[in-house]
Amino acid sequence: MVHVFKTYPSKITALSDINLEVSPGEFIFIAGPSGSGKTTLLHILFCSEKPTSGQVIVNGIDMTQKGIKKIYQLRRKIGMVFQDFKLLRDRTVRENIAFALEVTGYPQKEIQRRVSAILEWVGLLEREQDSVLTLSSGEQQRIAIARAVVNNPPLLLADEPTGNLDNQMTSDIMTLFIALHRQGTTVVFATQSKELIRRYRYPAIQLLNGRKVSSETGGEVKGET
Amino acid sequence: MRPPPHYGLIRAFQNMWRNLFPNVTTIGVITISVLIFSTFSLIAFNLASFLKIWEEKIEVIAYLTRKTPISEVQSLLDKSRLIEGVESVAYISPSDAMAFMETRLGNQKNLLEGIQSTVLPPSFEVRLKKDYRNPGKIKEVVSQLKRFPQFEEIQYGQEWVETFSVLVHILRLTQWVLGGLLLAAMIFIISNTLQLAISSRREEIEIMQLVGASPSFIQIPFYIEGIVQGLLGSGLAIVFLYILHRAVFLYLPLPMKEWLTRIPVLFLPPQTIAGILLGGMVLGFFGSLVASVRFLK
Numbered sequence: 001m002v003h004v005f006k007t008y009p010s011k012i013t014a015l016s017d018i019n020l021e022v023s024p025g026e027f028i029f030i031a032g033p034s035g036s037g038k039t040t041l042l043h044i045l046f047c048s049e050k051p052t053s054g055q056v057i058v059n060g061i062d063m064t065q066k067g068i069k070k071i072y073q074l075r076r077k078i079g080m081v082f083q084d085f086k087l088l089r090d091r092t093v094r095e096n097i098a099f100a101l102e103v104t105g106y107p108q109k110e111i112q113r114r115v116s117a118i119l120e121w122v123g124l125l126e127r128e129q130d131s132v133l134t135l136s137s138g139e140q141q142r143i144a145i146a147r148a149v150v151n152n153p154p155l156l157l158a159d160e161p162t163g164n165l166d167n168q169m170t171s172d173i174m175t176l177f178i179a180l181h182r183q184g185t186t187v188v189f190a191t192q193s194k195e196l197i198r199r200y201r202y203p204a205i206q207l208l209n210g211r212k213v214s215s216e217t218g219g220e221v222k223g224e225t
Numbered sequence: 226m227r228p229p230p231h232y233g234l235i236r237a238f239q240n241m242w243r244n245l246f247p248n249v250t251t252i253g254v255i256t257i258s259v260l261i262f263s264t265f266s267l268i269a270f271n272l273a274s275f276l277k278i279w280e281e282k283i284e285v286i287a288y289l290t291r292k293t294p295i296s297e298v299q300s301l302l303d304k305s306r307l308i309e310g311v312e313s314v315a316y317i318s319p320s321d322a323m324a325f326m327e328t329r330l331g332n333q334k335n336l337l338e339g340i341q342s343t344v345l346p347p348s349f350e351v352r353l354k355k356d357y358r359n360p361g362k363i364k365e366v367v368s369q370l371k372r373f374p375q376f377e378e379i380q381y382g383q384e385w386v387e388t389f390s391v392l393v394h395i396l397r398l399t400q401w402v403l404g405g406l407l408l409a410a411m412i413f414i415i416s417n418t419l420q421l422a423i424s425s426r427r428e429e430i431e432i433m434q435l436v437g438a439s440p441s442f443i444q445i446p447f448y449i450e451g452i453v454q455g456l457l458g459s460g461l462a463i464v465f466l467y468i469l470h471r472a473v474f475l476y477l478p479l480p481m482k483e484w485l486t487r488i489p490v491l492f493l494p495p496q497t498i499a500g501i502l503l504g505g506m507v508l509g510f511f512g513s514l515v516a517s518v519r520f521l522k
Binding site for chain 2 (some may be wrong): 072
């Protein structure tokens with residue numbers, strides 16, 4: 001991201017002159033309190049929002065200049081995980097994960113193979129035919145992560161994925177993110193939790209009122225978070 | 226990688242099944258709209274066919290003066306047949322006219338007892354060509370017939386022909402104006418109902434966009450759903466209209482039923498039914514196109 005600004009029509013400035021470079025295979029925390037611009041930053045990286053000015057360059061391509069076709073193709077290479085999971089409530093666990101592969105045209109055999117493998121990885125293979133509504137919050141987030149990474153995206157964006165979870169569930173979810181990072185996935189992880197940043201010691205950038213106020217190499221966070 | 230083409234069709238039917246209530250509501254709205262429109266078409270169609278039957282029966286009666294010698298009848302018949310617009314001319318002698326009256330009176334023919342056929346004037350029954358069975362053209366033929374002094378009086382039900390003709394023109398105009406307004410209202414209602422149905426799936430659409438679905442992948446099932454809803458809605462409307470059409474005959478009072486047996490009340494012809502079904506599909510498609518463009522932009 002190069003000199004990215006985002007101002008909403010209501011004149012609220014969500015991001016102001018943000019420069020951010022994420023190298024392949026990196027794990028980075030985006031830290032900051034509620035309203036600091038973390039979600040807007042992730043949405044711009046995901047191309048679901050356009051910056052008011054500045055550039056978003058992915059693999060050398062300025063995505064702010066491209067039409068809808070490039071954007072949906074780019075999204076297939078980015079996994080996204082949300083605090084509220086965003087699962088289809090009327091489908092089973094298996095159907096929710098398979099959905100991500102179906103929309104991109106994977107053959108059915110390959111879909112079944114990948115879904116089974118990813119469900120085993122997140123430890124929920126035995127729940128594959130259950131409705132997602134019967135799962136706990138932690139289990140739902142594991143399904144959301146499974147859906148985000150089932151097609152092996154090189155980049156994973158996470159918008160406060162542990163925000164609604166207790167300590168044990170947070171630990172379980174972080175284990176999955178760390179495993180993905182170790183397998184080579186680039187992870188951009190937004191959080192309000194200073195504790196999480198201290199514990200996992202990955203580089204963090206600190207946002208406050210839409211501005212980048214500090215950039216830490218890992219484990220130390222200054223400011224009000 | 227692209228999803229196979231039939232996948233859109235499968236998803237459209239899965240979506241319809243999963244979102245049964247909004248789909249049933251949309252089909253219901255289409256059914257009611259198309260039923261109103263097709264009822265209107267059925268009435269217009271029957272009026273048009275009634276007019277056609279009545280037009281077939283339009284003829285001019287030219288009464289001969291009683292002084293006309295029988296020897297002149299043949300040459301007058303030949304001359305009358307040469308008039309432009311005349312299809313055929315038949316001579317009705319006083320005794321033919323009496324026989325006709327007796328037939329029409331049926332059981333009450335004794336009313337004619339003591340009446341001599343000579344009181345009835347001889348006449349020519351002039352049948353007109355199809356293009357001449359309207360007030361303007363009839364007048365042209367009548368003015369030609371009036372040139373013959375042997376004709377005492379010429380009748381063709383002037384007032385009735387003119388009034389009926391004006392009435393039919395007004396009905397046809399009303400059919401187009403009301404039909405157009407109804408069509409516009411139908412598109413508005415259907416596109417709004419479909420938009421509600423689409424917005425009830427906001428979450429699903431958001432997730433599809435999230436996992437990298439192409440815009441066509443998201444939109445095509447909605448178009449298919451619109452077409453299927455249009456087909457089912459208009460098909461149901463035709464079925465209900467047919468039931469209504471039959472019920473009208475079943476529950477009508479007997480005198481009205483007897484009267485209606487003289488006028489054939491028809492159901493819509495197959496090409497009109499095909500047109501309504503096709504129209505329903507087009508309507509469903511455009512309804513979902515408008516709705517999805519508004520919602521997915």
